[in-house]
Amino acid sequence: MTYIEFLDVYGGRLIDGTIVTIYQFFLATFVAVAAALAFGLMRLSQNLMLRAVAVAYIEFFRGTSLLVQLFWIFFVLPLFGITLDKFTAGFLAVGLNMGAYGAELVRGAVLAVPKGQWEAALALNMAPHNRMRRIILPQAFVIMLPPWGNLIIEILKGTALVALIAVADLMFEVRQINITTFLSAESFGTAIVIYYVIARFFVTPGMRGLERLMNRRIGKA
Amino acid sequence: MEWRWDWVWDLAPRFVDATGKTLIAAGGGYTIAIILGLVFVLAQRTPLLPVTLVVREFVELIRSTPLLLQIFFVYYVGPQFGLTLSPWTAGLIAIGVHYGAYLSEVYRGGIESVPKGQWEAAKAINLPIVTTYRRIVIPQALPPAVAGMGNYLVGIFKDTPMLSVIGVAELMHTATAVGAESYRYLEPYTMVGAIFLAVSLPSAFAINVFERWVRRTLGMTK
Numbered sequence: 001m002t003y004i005e006f007l008d009v010y011g012g013r014l015i016d017g018t019i020v021t022i023y024q025f026f027l028a029t030f031v032a033v034a035a036a037l038a039f040g041l042m043r044l045s046q047n048l049m050l051r052a053v054a055v056a057y058i059e060f061f062r063g064t065s066l067l068v069q070l071f072w073i074f075f076v077l078p079l080f081g082i083t084l085d086k087f088t089a090g091f092l093a094v095g096l097n098m099g100a101y102g103a104e105l106v107r108g109a110v111l112a113v114p115k116g117q118w119e120a121a122l123a124l125n126m127a128p129h130n131r132m133r134r135i136i137l138p139q140a141f142v143i144m145l146p147p148w149g150n151l152i153i154e155i156l157k158g159t160a161l162v163a164l165i166a167v168a169d170l171m172f173e174v175r176q177i178n179i180t181t182f183l184s185a186e187s188f189g190t191a192i193v194i195y196y197v198i199a200r201f202f203v204t205p206g207m208r209g210l211e212r213l214m215n216r217r218i219g220k221a
Numbered sequence: 222m223e224w225r226w227d228w229v230w231d232l233a234p235r236f237v238d239a240t241g242k243t244l245i246a247a248g249g250g251y252t253i254a255i256i257l258g259l260v261f262v263l264a265q266r267t268p269l270l271p272v273t274l275v276v277r278e279f280v281e282l283i284r285s286t287p288l289l290l291q292i293f294f295v296y297y298v299g300p301q302f303g304l305t306l307s308p309w310t311a312g313l314i315a316i317g318v319h320y321g322a323y324l325s326e327v328y329r330g331g332i333e334s335v336p337k338g339q340w341e342a343a344k345a346i347n348l349p350i351v352t353t354y355r356r357i358v359i360p361q362a363l364p365p366a367v368a369g370m371g372n373y374l375v376g377i378f379k380d381t382p383m384l385s386v387i388g389v390a391e392l393m394h395t396a397t398a399v400g401a402e403s404y405r406y407l408e409p410y411t412m413v414g415a416i417f418l419a420v421s422l423p424s425a426f427a428i429n430v431f432e433r434w435v436r437r438t439l440g441m442t443k
Contacts, residue, residue, distance in 0.1 A: 160287030
């Protein structure tokens with residue numbers, strides 16, 4: 001079987017898988033950003049309770065493997081009465097895992113906003129939530145964008161693990177194709193190229209564009 | 222569902238054994254990664270532009286595609302061309318190349334942090350290139366790289382469960398096997414999580430201390 005024939009026969013399944021991977025990627029990114037913001041800010045809170053919850057979340061998800069968390073959410077949570085379908089369990093596990101790394105980025109970026117900005121906001125008698133929303137967060141956002149670019153690639157890579165709980169993503173499809181055809185180089189090789197193209201020509205330029213846009217909006221470039 | 226301690230104790234020897242294998246996999250993979258990382262970074266600094274470009278793109282490719290996929294690729298593509306690798310060999314190669322790519326970026330950051338004047342001074346006193354690296358550049362490039370290297374040591378440890386997919390009998394593989402034998406997944410998967418926490422949290426802390434010690438010893442502040 002030539003490579004062209006391979007693509008002709010299995011191209012449809014590769015595209016289906018890629019679409020599922022992209023869905024998983026977007027949903028996991030959404031969960032990760034939300035969790036990172038919530039727990040990153042809780043980590044900086046004055047309230048000891050909130051801080052403790054955030055530290056527990058961050059250390060737990062950064063201290064164990066994504067694969068372990070995914071299996072735990074999918075196989076063990078149902079024993080406690082929380083049953084998630086595999087698609088939801090997949091992006092939720094990836095998102096929560098990466099959100100813990102993101103929370104540290106949020107924390108670092110908020111702390112990196114120059115002290116004068118906090119003081120000026122205080123001097124203007126701004127309410128704390130206004131100070132956070134209008135002064136600190138926009139600047140923190142620009143500071144943390146470059147490391148988020150790397151994290152988002154990690155999210156894309158992380159979604160490959162959902163294949164192991166049988167979500168029919170790209171990884172899952174090529175594994176199935178490999179089992180039936182034994183054309184390993186063709187199936188796994190094509191998948192590597194697809195992931196690479198998504199990361200290198202869509203995600204990374206997208207993040208760079210966002211960085212430029214935000215820098216302009218905040219008057220830095 | 223009730224947690225059964227007695228069963229956990231019965232399983233303990235198997236999990237201790239598997240933890241050992243996980244640590245061996247992480248250590249072996251890391252050793253390969255340290256060496257390959259150096260190869261990747263030096264290849265990117267040769268005067269041959271094509272070599273630089275190819276290696277640069279290869280590192281990008283490795284870094285932006287899933288490790289799981291790379292593990293499958295290394296394990297299954299070999300036999301297609303008559304080269305059969307054991308799960309351990311394939312797993313260590315895959316994880317070593319993957320983290321080698323990451324470590325090469327850490328090294329690169331370290332080397333680029335060495336001021337240009339240091340290179341020029343070495344050139345001015347006619348130091349051979351090997352001596353320049355060994356005596357001037359690497360001692361200064363190492364401290365900023367230590368933090369990144371430590372993080373990836375913990376990272377490689379946390380990625381070893383992926384080796385279970387090709388049958389390396391590490392922790393995750395053992396837990397899945399136990400679960401399949403007994404139809405109980407609560408204890409095995411929870412134990413794996415607990416073991417990972419118990420190893421990676423103290424390691425992260427120790428790496429932090431070590432990093433500060435390196436900086437102090439080499440007389441670098443911050």
